[in-house]
Amino acid sequence: MSDSSKRQVFCSKHAWFVPFVCLLVGGALIGISTNLAKYAGDLGMTPLAFLFWSITGAALILWVVALIRQELPPLSARSFEYYFVAALISVAGSNLLLFSAIPHVGAGFVALIISLPPLLTYLGALMLRMERFTIMRAVGVAAALMGAGVLALRKFTAPDASVFWILIALCGPVLLAIGNIYRTLRWPDNASPSALAPGMLIAAALLLFAFSAVPNFSVAVPLGEWLPLSLIVIQAGVFAGQFLLLFLLQKTGGPVLLSLLGSVGAVFGVPVAIFLQGESPPSGLFLGASLIALGVALVTWGGVKMSTDNKLDFK
Template sequence: MANLFASSIGETLKPLASLAGAGACLGLSTTMAKIADSAGITGLPFLAWSVLGAALILFLVSYLRGDLPPVTRRTAEYFCVSAFVTVAASNLIFFLAVPRVGVSFVSLAITLPPLLTYLGALILGMEKFMLMRAAGVCAALIGAAVLAVEKLGAPDADIFWICLALTGPLLLAIGNLYRTARWPKGVTAEALAPGMLGVAAAMLFAFALVPDFDVRVPLDTAGPALLIAGQSLVFSAQFLLLFVLQKSGGPVLLSLLGAVGAVVAVPFAVFFLGETPPQGLAVGAGLIALGIALVATGKAKADRREVRSRAELSTS
């Protein structure tokens, strides 16, 4: 029984550590999008080249591990759908919105997927209803909603970009559910991440065919190249940890990535980028933190109950 409980602790810490790491990377990547815009790199080229760089890094890691992404009909579908909703469409929306509505608002918009993900997981039978987890998701959602309402009520609010930024969380929620439901059997997280990023890079470069979009980057100084290299490293860690979290924590815990990212990005935007703190920040951030605690605690309790059940079966 002691071994079972030790295993349970490890199984609980792994998703929480992955959540913290991936969330920190998400918050950092949103902040770097604002820095890149200030350096003259617009959203599409910064995102496209950074995703390509991350894909190459993870492909190299997969090659050295002897675990390259398999190419089958199932994985091709998985890479294409995941790439669109998780990386290309959602991140392009966020990166284009950052210069117009600010890092703080975009970071907090990314905290909205939990309720959509939780409801979808219940409908699809991926999750059993737990009052504590449901309360946590609702608390995080209410906290983000407080901040969104305050932003919409601001006198200088750009309604179009605020509303567009709020469509990104819907795509993220769809991605959370899809990646869990359609995870190819026997394929590791280390193999799925580079495959998804490679397809996402191809999609983003295809946007350059649309009028008024291109992927050219100013190279008169070393700054843009260094920013892209840094963002590539952040993305490679973020999406690798995302798949680890997906496998170990499930879609609902995964959906709290945005909340963790906001904890990193909002203070950075306020103290280092000079952004005005969003109205309702204390209330919204407090509710989001409460939501994370409730969801994580609910999962830990469920894991402990499962361990006790296994222990009772093994001794009976």
């Protein structure tokens, strides 16, 4: 076997490594981000203000990274459409809904339901014929949706339940799943992940700032206190890493693997909310989380098996 053939075999065997690392680290950052949002609320910051300044800081960080790598965001009509639509669905809209719901439903509940996008993404990809139907993945979707139903039902029937905020929280994973599919379908030609990420975040910051024109919504933060400002700086760094890894994972792993970020985020986010933030475990946690984990495992394993079968058919 020639040296070039050996390198090709080595690369094919280890092609999973980059997506796996992106998935693990990116999911951990999502779990951290959810809990930072709850802490920001405890400090008196509004969800809009915390999200706007954190996204703005992350956009600046990623812009500097793109500048250093000489991969600045492309400036074309197609790219601007991509930035603003992706920003509205994947960043501004979904995160504003989730961050606003956290003070009312808890960071643990939000961290758990963020694990739903893989299943919703698979359903969307199935309807758009981006994926083919398999029994294993269909059972996985059903199991996870049952798990989400258990958590939502227990949350709805709690004595202090806020139906409005539970529904708002459940809209977040739907937007995230739509964003996963949109970004895959509309990825600009020859654009790198490090070029697209700052463009999307800048668009998200502009959308959030425009939203602050609505009465009773403001992006003002207490400038005289160091703790809120420090938290914004930390969240900006978390967002920068999270969205850069999101684009890298999208490019190397595809939309369904990408949406598993939420599941990894739940693994990190729920224990932090319970043990460090003092939240009570969500009612129905064991049954609901078990069903969601089973569903995610079946959807993931079904995808791996389908990919393997495709490679064998190709050979």
